[in-house]
Amino acid sequence: MLTGFCYFPQNPTFAPMNKNTLIEQIHAKKSFLCVGLDTTIDRIPRHLLGEEDPVFAFNQAIIEATLPYAIAYKPNWAFYEALGASGMESLRKTLAIIPKDVMLVADAKRGDIGNTASMYARAFFDELDVDAITIAPYMGKDSVTPFLDRADKWAFVLALTSNPGAADLQYQDDGREKIYQRVLRLGQEWAADQPGELGFVIGATRPEAMAEVRALAPDAFFLVPGVGAQGGDLQAVCKYGRSREGGLLINSSRGIIYASSGEDFAACAAEAAAELQGEMGQFV
Amino acid sequence: MLTGFCYFPQNPTFAPMNKNTLIEQIHAKKSFLCVGLDTTIDRIPRHLLGEEDPVFAFNQAIIEATLPYAIAYKPNWAFYEALGASGMESLRKTLAIIPKDVMLVADAKRGDIGNTASMYARAFFDELDVDAITIAPYMGKDSVTPFLDRADKWAFVLALTSNPGAADLQYQDDGREKIYQRVLRLGQEWAADQPGELGFVIGATRPEAMAEVRALAPDAFFLVPGVGAQGGDLQAVCKYGRSREGGLLINSSRGIIYASSGEDFAACAAEAAAELQGEMGQFV
Numbered sequence: 001m002l003t004g005f006c007y008f009p010q011n012p013t014f015a016p017m018n019k020n021t022l023i024e025q026i027h028a029k030k031s032f033l034c035v036g037l038d039t040t041i042d043r044i045p046r047h048l049l050g051e052e053d054p055v056f057a058f059n060q061a062i063i064e065a066t067l068p069y070a071i072a073y074k075p076n077w078a079f080y081e082a083l084g085a086s087g088m089e090s091l092r093k094t095l096a097i098i099p100k101d102v103m104l105v106a107d108a109k110r111g112d113i114g115n116t117a118s119m120y121a122r123a124f125f126d127e128l129d130v131d132a133i134t135i136a137p138y139m140g141k142d143s144v145t146p147f148l149d150r151a152d153k154w155a156f157v158l159a160l161t162s163n164p165g166a167a168d169l170q171y172q173d174d175g176r177e178k179i180y181q182r183v184l185r186l187g188q189e190w191a192a193d194q195p196g197e198l199g200f201v202i203g204a205t206r207p208e209a210m211a212e213v214r215a216l217a218p219d220a221f222f223l224v225p226g227v228g229a230q231g232g233d234l235q236a237v238c239k240y241g242r243s244r245e246g247g248l249l250i251n252s253s254r255g256i257i258y259a260s261s262g263e264d265f266a267a268c269a270a271e272a273a274a275e276l277q278g279e280m281g282q283f284v
Numbered sequence: 285m286l287t288g289f290c291y292f293p294q295n296p297t298f299a300p301m302n303k304n305t306l307i308e309q310i311h312a313k314k315s316f317l318c319v320g321l322d323t324t325i326d327r328i329p330r331h332l333l334g335e336e337d338p339v340f341a342f343n344q345a346i347i348e349a350t351l352p353y354a355i356a357y358k359p360n361w362a363f364y365e366a367l368g369a370s371g372m373e374s375l376r377k378t379l380a381i382i383p384k385d386v387m388l389v390a391d392a393k394r395g396d397i398g399n400t401a402s403m404y405a406r407a408f409f410d411e412l413d414v415d416a417i418t419i420a421p422y423m424g425k426d427s428v429t430p431f432l433d434r435a436d437k438w439a440f441v442l443a444l445t446s447n448p449g450a451a452d453l454q455y456q457d458d459g460r461e462k463i464y465q466r467v468l469r470l471g472q473e474w475a476a477d478q479p480g481e482l483g484f485v486i487g488a489t490r491p492e493a494m495a496e497v498r499a500l501a502p503d504a505f506f507l508v509p510g511v512g513a514q515g516g517d518l519q520a521v522c523k524y525g526r527s528r529e530g531g532l533l534i535n536s537s538r539g540i541i542y543a544s545s546g547e548d549f550a551a552c553a554a555e556a557a558a559e560l561q562g563e564m565g566q567f568v
Contacts, residue, residue, distance in 0.1 A: 038400075078396060078403035084411045088372065109396050111420050112362060113447040116322075119362035127368045136395050136420040138442055140449020158422055163397040165424020168470055172458050179456060179463065186452055 015101050016152040017131040019197060019245070022103055022221070025071040026246040030281035032238065033273060034072035034105065034223065035062065036253025037094065038079050043258055045265045055083065055090035058265075060097060062257050065266040069277035072103035072249050074223075095128060103249070104131045105223065109158065111136035117146040125153050132156055134201055134223070137183050141190050148196035155198055156223040159183045160213060162203030184216045199223055199249075202241070205233050210240040214247075223249045227276070234276065238283035246284065252276055299385050300436040301415035303481060303529070306387055306505070309355040310530040314565035316522065317557060318356035318389065318507065319346065320537025321378065322363050327542055329549045339367065339374035342549075344381060346541050349550040353561035356387035356533050358507075379412060387533070388414045389507065393442065395420035401430040409437045416440060418485055418507070421467050425474050432480035439482055440507045443467045444497060446487030468500045483507055483533075486525070489517050494524040503527055508534045511560070518560065522567035530568065536560055 015021040026032060037059055044058045051057040063073060080091040098104045110120045110133060124133045125147075132154035135144055147155035160170060160180040170180040177185065184200060191198035199221035204210040213222070222241055227234050227250050234250070241248050256276075260268035299305040310316060321343055328342045335341040347357065364375040382388045394404045394417060408417045409431075416438035419428055431439035444454060444464040454464040461469065468484060475482035483505035488494040497506070506525055511518050511534050518534070525532050540560075544552035 040403075076400060076403075078394075078400045078407060081407035082403040082411060084407075085369075085372065085376070088369065092369070107396075109394065109420070110362075111395075111422075112391075112393050113445070116360060116362045119324075119360075119366040123362065123365035123368075127366060136393070136422050138395075138420050138422045138453060139445050139447055140452030140454070142447055142449040144449075161397070161423050163423055163426055165426040165428075168424030169422060169463060169466065170424070172456060172463060172466060174456050174458055179453060182453065182456065 017100075017103055017154070018152045021101060022071065023245050025102060026284055029069060029071055029277065030284045031069055031071055031277040032246065032248040032250045032280050032284070033070045033277050034074050034103075034249040034251040035066050035070045035256055035273065036107070036225070036251045037062070037073055037075040037257065038253040039257065040079055041083065043261070045261050045263060047263050053090050053093065055080075055087065056093045059090070059094040061266040062269050063094075063098060065270040066256060066273040067099070067102070069270070069273040070102060072105055073098050074105040074107045074251055076253070077106060077108040092128070095130065103154075105156065105249070106130040106133040109134050109136050111139055111143045113139060114142035114146060117143050121146045121149070125150055132199075134158065137187070141186070144187065145190055145194060148191055148194035148198055151195040153196045154221075155196065156201050156221075157183060157187050157198060159187070159200040160202050160204055160209070162205060162226045166203065181216060184213065188217060188220065197221070201225065204241075205237060207233075207236040207240045210237060214241055214243065219243055219245070219247070221247050221249060223251065225251045227252050234279050238280055242283055250276075250280065301384075301387055301438070302436045305385060306355065307529050309386060310568055313353060313355055313561065314568045315353055315355055315561040316530065316532040316534045316564050316568070317354045317561050318358050318387075318533040318535040319350050319354045319540055319557065320391070320509070320535045321346065321357055321359040321541065322537040323541065324363055325367065327545070329545050329547060331547050337374050337377065339364075339371065340377045343374070343378040345550040346553050347378075347382060349554040350540060350557040351383065351386070353554070353557040354386060356389055357382050358389040358391045358535055360537070361390060361392040376412070379414065387416060387438075389416040389418065389440065389533070390414040391418050393418050393420050395423055395427045397423060398426035398430060401427050405430045405433070409434055416483075418442065421471070425470070428471070428482075429474055429478060432475055432478035432482055435479040437480045438505075439480065440485050440505075441467060441471050441482060443471070443484040444486050444488055444493070446489060446510045450487065465500060468497065472501060472504065481505070485509065488525075489521060491520040491524045494521060498525055498527065503529070503531070505531050505533060508532060511536050518563050522564055526567055534560075534564065
């Protein structure tokens with residue numbers, strides 16, 4: 001399982017990752033599932049630790065096992081940076097084996113002034129050739145638009161998150177709108193005349209919150225973290241979060257990749273992914 | 285000049301980078317100067333392009349030339365990530381030669397939920413052993429505090445920036461305070477019971493704005509970008525931004541490192557750094 005290179009049989013197409021490709025994947029797999037590759041060396045099954053590159057070997061097996069159910073993979077950059085140069089090498093090898101017809105999201109939360117943002121865009125879109133990156137909006141328009149100047153490349157901008165500190169800034173209200181609502185409004189304005197695609201990171205799991213956010217950005221794709229280990233309500237997210245075109249990438253990380261810590265980890269990951277896909281299928 | 289390893293004669297002490305060490309540097313050098321290492325291969329003097337690692341050779345010469353005037357160095361992560369694995373290797377070599385008694389600030393603008401922020405803290409403070417990192421506050425408390433759990437390590441949180449998009453979110457006002465004011469207030473609360481040091485990124489260059497921010501955070505260190513190429517008023521920043529202890533790291537990048545594109549680049553960088561230090565000296 002870990003040695004062959006013929007394990008992605010279903011679609012050899014090298015399609016550009018535009019909206020059509022993503023929507024095709026959603027319908028072909030009846031899935032919104034994004035698998036989060038939050039891989040840490042201390043949670044990799046012990047029998048893999050003898051591999052030359054255990055992190056890559058683990059990711060390779062997870063990708064192979066979950067590909068029938070996943071429309072996207074999302075490596076969490078921090079987990080690889082924490083391992084230093086070898087972690088980044090494991091990450092590069094992982095990026096290289098993700099099939100071109102599923103979306104590759106770099107969860108890196110970059111955000112800086114214009115000329116620096118352009119360097120980050122070059123790092124992720126040109127150097128690493130990912131399809132999408134997550135972006136922090138604190139510095140405003142010129143920190144976001146450099147990620148939108150390439151066709152078939154995506155920026156998912158943090159709007160409403162579900163972590164404990166989300167309310168610290170995101171809910172501040174000037175009487176007209178809250179900060180996360182402002183990000184939704186401005187983000188769509190910034191993207192309007194750009195060739196790239198802008199989506200939002202939306203951690204809403206309560207039905208009314210998800211419905212409100214969807215109303216504010218009817219056509220945008222939402223990257224939804226927090227289903228699974230972070231406790232989101234999958235059905236509510238699908239029901240209230242989907243758009244006419246689908247519009248959802250629903251992430252699960254630990255619930256899939258660490259479904260088992262034994263030699264059956266890949267089979268268990270496939271099972272966990274299949275279960276989530278099954279629940280999503282009715283909403284596609 | 286590029287071959288020796290004895291070019292940092294002035295202080296061999298390996299002091300922990302706490303407030304005292306930083307303040308000692310400020311007084312010893314009569315300087316608030318932070319040199320921004322925004323190094324790009326296309327702006328490196330041509331005669332260095334034959335070096336085995338031109339980016340490192342350039343940085344090494346810049347550090348050697350400016351060290352008498354600088355209390356901190358701030359590599360801009362994007363510029364190295366844009367060069368891929370070789371850029372990160374140049375960066376690692378650069379980090380390794382920055383003397384321990386000046387502050388090493390990773391300008392990386394990280395910011396994510398708690399467990400991911402902890403991984404970034406591990407990447408920067410443990411794996412790379414930098415003294416400080418810049419942080420984006422959009423996700424709130426649990427995205428910041430993991431960077432404050434180590435003594436002698438610093439997080440500079442984005443508060444008020446000076447880029448064109450700064451007003452998009454940072455000036456939203458709920459009638460009680462603007463977002464950047466909220467970051468200043470909450471940031472100090474979050475840091476109160478933590479062993480690490482919290483500072484702020486403050487792009488204010490107008491006297492009244494800097495004075496207001498200083499009043500809201502009387503004792504915090506401010507990392508001030510935008511003096512030099514970005515057009516800040518150095519005297520106003522020093523006069524209105526300093527605290528009782530000094531409290532300032534004033535960055536200049538392009539104005540120093542690209543002061544000349546010829547073989548005299550290091551001497552010209554030293555001259556530009558000396559000029560800024562001279563202007564700062566009266567305020568220390």
